[in-house]
Amino acid sequence: xxxxxxxxxxWWDIRRYLKEFLSDRRVIEVNPILWKIILNLIILTxxxxxxxxxxxxxxxxxxxxxxxxxxxxxxxxxxEKSLKNRSLVIDYAMRYGNPSISGxxxxxxxxxxxxxIILPLYPQxxxxxxxxxxxxxxxxxxxxxxxxxxxxxxxxxxEPLYIKALVRSIxxxxxxxxxxxxxxxxxxxxxxxSYFRKGDPYHCYCHKTTRLITEKLNQKIPIITxxxxxxxxxxxxxxxxxxxxxxxxxxxxxxxxxxxxGFSSDCVETLEEISIEGKETFLESxxxxxxxxxxxxxxxxxxxxxxxxxxxxIN
Numbered sequence: 683x684x685x686x687x688x689x690x691x692x693w694w695d696i697r698r699y700l701k702e703f704l705s706d707r708r709v710i711e712v713n714p715i716l717w718k719i720i721l722n723l724i725i726l727t728x729x730x731x732x733x734x735x736x737x738x739x740x741x742x743x744x745x746x747x748x749x750x751x752x753x754x755x756x757x758x759x760x761x762e763k764s765l766k767n768r769s770l771v772i773d774y775a776m777r778y779g780n781p782s783i784s785g786x787x788x789x790x791x792x793x794x795x796x797x798x799i800i801l802p803l804y805p806q807x808x809x810x811x812x813x814x815x816x817x818x819x820x821x822x823x824x825x826x827x828x829x830x831x832x833x834x835x836x837x838x839x840x841e842p843l844y845i846k847a848l849v850r851s852i853x854x855x856x857x858x859x860x861x862x863x864x865x866x867x868x869x870x871x872x873x874x875x876s877y878f879r880k881g882d883p884y885h886c887y888c889h890k891t892t893r894l895i896t897e898k899l900n901q902k903i904p905i906i907t908x909x910x911x912x913x914x915x916x917x918x919x920x921x922x923x924x925x926x927x928x929x930x931x932x933x934x935x936x937x938x939x940x941x942x943x944g945f946s947s948d949c950v951e952t953l954e955e956i957s958i959e960g961k962e963t964f965l966e967s968x969x970x971x972x973x974x975x976x977x978x979x980x981x982x983x984x985x986x987x988x989x990x991x992x993x994x995x996i997n
Contacts, residue, residue, distance in 0.1 A: 683774070683777055683800060683801065683802050683815050684750060684754045684946065684947060685750070685776065685777055685811070685949075686750075686777050686778030686779035687748040687776065687779055688748070689780060691734050691737045691741055692734070693730050696730040696733050696737065697726055697730040698779075699778060699779050700726060700729060700733060701721070702778045703778040706778075708809050708814040709810045711876070733950075736950050736955075739953075739954050740950055748949065748950070749948045749949060750947045750949040751776075753946075753947035753977075754803070755774065757946075757979075757985065757988065758772050758773065758774040759772075760985045761985055761988050761989060761992070764985050765993075770992075771790060771793060771795055777814060777815050783818045783819060784821070787819070787822045787823075787830070788822075796830045797830060797831050797833075798830045798831065798832050798833070799992060799995050799996070800815065800816075800832060800833070800834045800835065801992065802816075802834070802836075803947070804837070804946070805837065805844060805891065805943065805944060806839045806884055806888050806944055807837035807883060807884060807887060808873055808877075808882055808884035809877065809882050812836055812837060819834070833995050835991050838987070838991060839887040839891045840894055841987065841991070843987040843990050844987050845895060845898055846983065847978050847984055847986075848891075848941065848943055849898045850983055851941070851978065851981075853900070853901075855939065855973060855975045856939070859939075859971070861937055861971045862903075862937065863903050863937050863939035863971075864934075864937045865903065865906060865935050865938055865939075866938075866941065867905075867906055867923065867926065867927075867938060867939070867941070868888075868905055868907050868908070868942075868943055869908050869909070870888040870907065870909055870944040871911050871951060872912050872919045872922070873885075873909075873918065874917070875917045875918060878919060885919055889907055892905055892906075892943070895943070906921075906926070907921075908921050908922065908926045909923060910922070910923035910951065910956065910960075911955060923956070923960065924959075924960065927964040927967065928967045929967075930969065931964070931967045931968030931970075936968065937972075938971070938973075939973050939974075939975065940974050941974075941975040942956060942974075945977045946977060946979075947979055948977045948979060952974070952977055956974055960972075
């Protein structure tokens with residue numbers, strides 16, 4: 683299960699997707715009545731156009747889909763081939779948008795699948811990501827008279843195969859570029875500080891992943907953790923990625939390599955917000971070299987990780 687994606691870059695498709703996403707009480711924890719007014723009268727009036735412009739920059743025209751959907755499909759197909767088990771059906775769903783979790787659970791049940799393993803594609807657990815996938819799975823079961831059994835893989839932020847895959851992706855990029863990074867930024871999607879204060883472990887899991895990467899990477903390059911994609915006026919986890927990119931050149935660090943360990947697939951946050959907007963911010967602030975390491979997407983190391991997580995759960 684991945685986060686989700688609009689069906690197209692059309693205004694109405696973007697609006698429909700944003701409405702479902704931003705109506706989730708796990709994602710937006712404010713007064714629901716007040717938020718409903720703000721969402722419907724202000725955000726869903728102006729935000730879809732801005733979001734559509736971002737998606738148009740990264741939309742895969744040949745496949746006519748977002749990169750997130752493309753890579754999720756590729757991950758599904760390659761995992762099925764890798765497992766080589768005819769008794770296993772591998773399928774995918776999106777938390778928001780299509781295909782829905784409830785629709786896929788119903789489809790699998792009709793196929794005769796009575797034991798389901800749910801793999802949320804979020805390495806670091808957060809209430810606004812993994813937990814809301816669980817919520818939707820359980821809501822789907824509540825409507826079923828004959829329920830399949832459910833096992834959920836909650837997080838894998840310190841799984842050795844995950845760390846190894848990230849380290850190898852960093853080493854591969856360092857070999858490809860013709861300059862030596864002065865710093866590596868590990869940028870994760872942020873959450874409001876208030877969520878952290880309420881007990882969400884996400885912040886700790888992100889720092890744990892960065893620490894493990896640092897320990898395994900055979901390079902004397904400092905790695906710093908930052909947080910991106912903040913939304914609204916509330917204070918989010920710091921340091922902010924965009925502010926860090928603005929500040930580094932003035933500190934004499936003008937060669938930056940950036941990785942987004944919390945994203946299982948390249949998407950609008952990695953391709954538009956970081957690779958386009960982030961690069962522009964860094965260079966305009968006086969930076970010299972800037973490269974982004976692709977997400978693990980459908981590469982062999984990532985599929986091997988998924989295969990391990992599934993087999994471990996089955997056994």
